[in-house]
Amino acid sequence: MCISSILPTMAKQAKTAITPTRAENYPEWYQQVVKRSDLAENSAVRGCMVIKPWGCALWENYQQVLNGMFKATGHKNAYFPLFIPKRFLEKEAEHVEGFAKECAVVTHHRLEAGPDGTLVPSGELEEPLIIRPTSETIIGDAFSRWIESYRDLPLLINQWANVVRWEMRTRLFLRTSEFLWQEGHTAHASSEEAMEETERMLDVYADFAENWMAMPVITGEKTAAERFPGAIRTLCIEAMMQDRKALQSGTSHFLGQNFAKAQDITYQSEEGKLEHCWTTSWGVSTRLIGAMVMTHADDDGLRLPPRLAPSQIVILPMTSRADDPEAVLNFCRKIADDLRVIPYHGRHIEVEIDERDLRGGEKNWQWVRRGVPIRLEVGQRDMAADSVFMARRDQGHKDKQTIERTAFVSRVHDILEEIQANLYDQAIAFRKNHSCEIDSEEDFRAYFAPPSGEPTPPHGGFAWAHFCGDEDVEKRINDELSVTVRCIPLADGEPGTCIFTGKPSLKRVVWAKSY
RNA sequence: CGGGGCGUAGCUCAGCUUGGUAGAGCGCCUGUUUUGGGAACAGGAGGUCGCAGGUUCGAAUCCUGUCGCCCCGACCA
Numbered sequence: 001m002c003i004s005s006i007l008p009t010m011a012k013q014a015k016t017a018i019t020p021t022r023a024e025n026y027p028e029w030y031q032q033v034v035k036r037s038d039l040a041e042n043s044a045v046r047g048c049m050v051i052k053p054w055g056c057a058l059w060e061n062y063q064q065v066l067n068g069m070f071k072a073t074g075h076k077n078a079y080f081p082l083f084i085p086k087r088f089l090e091k092e093a094e095h096v097e098g099f100a101k102e103c104a105v106v107t108h109h110r111l112e113a114g115p116d117g118t119l120v121p122s123g124e125l126e127e128p129l130i131i132r133p134t135s136e137t138i139i140g141d142a143f144s145r146w147i148e149s150y151r152d153l154p155l156l157i158n159q160w161a162n163v164v165r166w167e168m169r170t171r172l173f174l175r176t177s178e179f180l181w182q183e184g185h186t187a188h189a190s191s192e193e194a195m196e197e198t199e200r201m202l203d204v205y206a207d208f209a210e211n212w213m214a215m216p217v218i219t220g221e222k223t224a225a226e227r228f229p230g231a232i233r234t235l236c237i238e239a240m241m242q243d244r245k246a247l248q249s250g251t252s253h254f255l256g257q258n259f260a261k262a263q264d265i266t267y268q269s270e271e272g273k274l275e276h277c278w279t280t281s282w283g284v285s286t287r288l289i290g291a292m293v294m295t296h297a298d299d300d301g302l303r304l305p306p307r308l309a310p311s312q313i314v315i316l317p318m319t320s321r322a323d324d325p326e327a328v329l330n331f332c333r334k335i336a337d338d339l340r341v342i343p344y345h346g347r348h349i350e351v352e353i354d355e356r357d358l359r360g361g362e363k364n365w366q367w368v369r370r371g372v373p374i375r376l377e378v379g380q381r382d383m384a385a386d387s388v389f390m391a392r393r394d395q396g397h398k399d400k401q402t403i404e405r406t407a408f409v410s411r412v413h414d415i416l417e418e419i420q421a422n423l424y425d426q427a428i429a430f431r432k433n434h435s436c437e438i439d440s441e442e443d444f445r446a447y448f449a450p451p452s453g454e455p456t457p458p459h460g461g462f463a464w465a466h467f468c469g470d471e472d473v474e475k476r477i478n479d480e481l482s483v484t485v486r487c488i489p490l491a492d493g494e495p496g497t498c499i500f501t502g503k504p505s506l507k508r509v510v511w512a513k514s515y
Numbered sequence: 516c517g518g519g520g521c522g523u524a525g526c527u528c529a530g531c532u533u534g535g536u537a538g539a540g541c542g543c544c545u546g547u548u549u550u551g552g553g554a555a556c557a558g559g560a561g562g563u564c565g566c567a568g569g570u571u572c573g574a575a576u577c578c579u580g581u582c583g584c585c586c587c588g589a590c591c592a
Contacts, residue, residue: 382551389551
């Protein structure tokens, strides 16, 4: 559909809070949702974003839950420097190759007044410092000193940090020059143990994505072409966005002994032999917020899964026509107090009362756009009937219902869980509708052929097809169709024959266009 | 780094072709009427038109240079 064909009938269509809609222009819709839901905005610095309070509160909840999961699996937090000496990065050849092109480099440590009031860098550093694009090397340096004996293993460390990758093109949350993330780094005495750790942390990510973000993911392994620089194996979780593209949402790497050898991370075994450690690294970033937006948001803005929402409930007091506005407010405060003591997934239900002096409609739509799971409109009528008027973000914005106050308080936990489940079910149904098994190259090409239209409308999806693993074929398909192997699923599959070469294939792999 | 586009009020943009006192909508402030759903009316604040040169009596407008941003590719979490 092109926009010009929509305009004449626009008046008849339901007004949406976000313009354009997903169908009209998906990338622009995404940017608008992020901005209009108050998550973040572009900053004065190229490619960097300002995360606003609403987005920051959301990220804090991600951190809190993930941090708990990391602790529960035996990891401890530490913090390493932002700067990495250049020689550290030079140690692992493949690693340098992978990141060198996108590193910010600090070469001076002082500014001096130049002509016309400008500032000129001065005091050149003897060795340039690289702003970390990831911390394998600087953490590996610490590990090489911390680990002496098999008794020091496994060493399980996580850090919450910002990293910088000087990307060519950026998009809020999905790819920014600076982003927030956590990176886990572990060292083990054996290959098997390290591989178990790699799989365990992938499971943690999948658990978080599905049970907290309500975002279905496929767990799998990357092909060599998509592997992390320096890794032996890269495991990942892949999710489908509403334009049917895949988004890599988390990765867990088995690094073998590559980094241990490059950085001299050794231990003395029980038998007294000096051995190299086996290491892993794994990370998720603020990209997960972008993933949530593109999984759940609709044409009216964000839809937050209750378990991670900064506030599960907002109360909108309708005081303008009340005989006694203060009484209505007190009624609202009482409801909030009753709700705030209800436990909800390790926290308590968070309630906001929006007493701002704004018109009802304006205020209401702000919270719709921000994606709060439940809105309660409470006025004199409700107070008189001892009830609340509830709107759920997973339902149409006119499907509101009156619920007796005490019934609402006792049911609210279940309602939130229902919303959480609904979001998940809708996402998984969407993925199912746009996934299919493909058994010939011809069908494959037809599946991914873009329909006409400017901008390109959503098309394709996840194609489950047999593939022999030939790297040249993979590259050719990427060049011709912009489609890549998102992952080789970890789940069991039936053997078959490659749709491109006719050679044997162990199982179907997932092909898709991706971010 | 290639290809395209754009820098004018807080935001979105018109004005530029054909040089002559800086515009609109939204937002913001004040007032009145409103208010169970994205209000109406009236008044008001707010801009040396990205920057630097040049042409001219006179430049947002023409010329040259420069910086920045956005979009599409290549690259990537």
